[in-house]
Amino acid sequence: MKLFSLTVSTILAAAVCTSVPLKEPAYAFQTAEALTYNQLKEIATQKKLLPVNAKISRAGKANVIPELNGLEIDVEETWNRLQQNSGYPIPYAYKQIPPQITIKDLPLLPIYQGNSAKKEMALMINVAWGTEYIPAILEELKRHAAKATFFLDGSWLLKNPDVARQIVTAGHEIGNHAFSHPDMARLSAARQLEQIEKTQTAIKNTLAVSSKWFAPPSGSYNDETVRLAKQSGMTTVLWTLDTVDWRRPPSQQIINRIVPKAVNGAMVLMHPTAPTAEALKTMIPALQQKGFRLVTVSDLLSPVRQPE
Incomplete structure (x- = not known):
């Protein structure tokens, strides 16, 4: 088992990141065929969700709340898909973004709750x-x-x-x-x-x-x-x-x-x-x-x- 070597200050420094709402930019194109590569990159920036670190909770008995990956559009793969299928909606491909701190980095504790970034x-x-x-x-x-x-x-x-x-x-x-x-x-x-x-x-x-x-x-x-x-x-x-x-x-x-x-x-x-x-x-x-x-x-x- 990986030894717990992170200090409290390190954990606090890597605080939970907020996510950006997933909303389509108001482009005028009617189908994905009209979408340019640069517009796709801008959509990817707007849709990006940052990872959330695992953390120790002191509510009640000490417990851990698990990490959650971030998510971003794989621009190259999505662009390749668009060349195969230019219809709408856009056939997005995604990449997971691992967080800095996972449960394996924290002391061995039970879990009482999942990550609050998940609905x-x-x-x-x-x-x-x-x-x-x-x-x-x-x-x-x-x-x-x-x-x-x-x-x-x-x-x-x-x-x-x-x-x-x-x-x-x-x-x-x-x-x-x-x-x-x-x-x-x-x-x-x-x-x-x-x-x-x-x-x-x-x-x-x-x-x-x-x-x-x-x-x-x-x-x-x-x-x-x-x-x-x-x-x-x-x-x-x-x-x-x-x-x-x-x-x-x-x-x-x-x-x-x-x-x-x-x-x-x-x-x-x-x-x-x-x-x-x-x-x-x-x-x-x-x-x-x-x-x-x-x-x-x-x-x-x-x-x-x-x-x-």
Whole structure:
């Protein structure tokens, strides 16, 4: 693992860069055929989005917020495309611009939130009991073309492999939620590693996928938890917003806890309960109407920036 050698002053000096809105200049050409090379270069300058550095957040427990690449038009490739197809819209090609500071440059800490420059959120569905409401949740996600990450308890997975396969078949991501829903912070290092690796093995053997993310049960963890998860190939993630749906509140209460507080990069904790399934009918379209894309944890935390 790369040693943390950057000083606080270095990190502050490489502060988060602001982005330039993506707007077309008001040129008079009606098709891309009328566009000149110099005009394309000017469009590229206006459309350029600067990279955003990873940083340490002190909100609550210390955590890291991941980096986000910048994005710029590849002028040469776009110009080559224009020679092949001069129609409108312009067939832009893009290049990612890496930031100066990435998560690998920072201390090993969990992630509570994605980069705020992304108009995206991730639903984190922790599954340690029951199967009754999972089909309804999958149906709502499908109805609204939303994706989620399901964090599976290993013992639940071994008892319900067919339901878990339905989640994967529906195109959702799988995360690791330990094996028997323990309080990880109270376990020895050996017991913590056993909890993590037993579920990791169950996921691979049952679903033929690998988990990149570890969500400690009840949000209980210590530095050893984070280190052992990384040793097992995973990053520890927690949540930005909590539905508190394990208490089975009215569905409207779940909606009220999330929609008004929705922010870029938020990760939303939920469970497969009846009020959750009902709340998603309203919550997903409400978030989408605010402009949020609901994506997997991997997509949310990826440094790759998509054209807007």
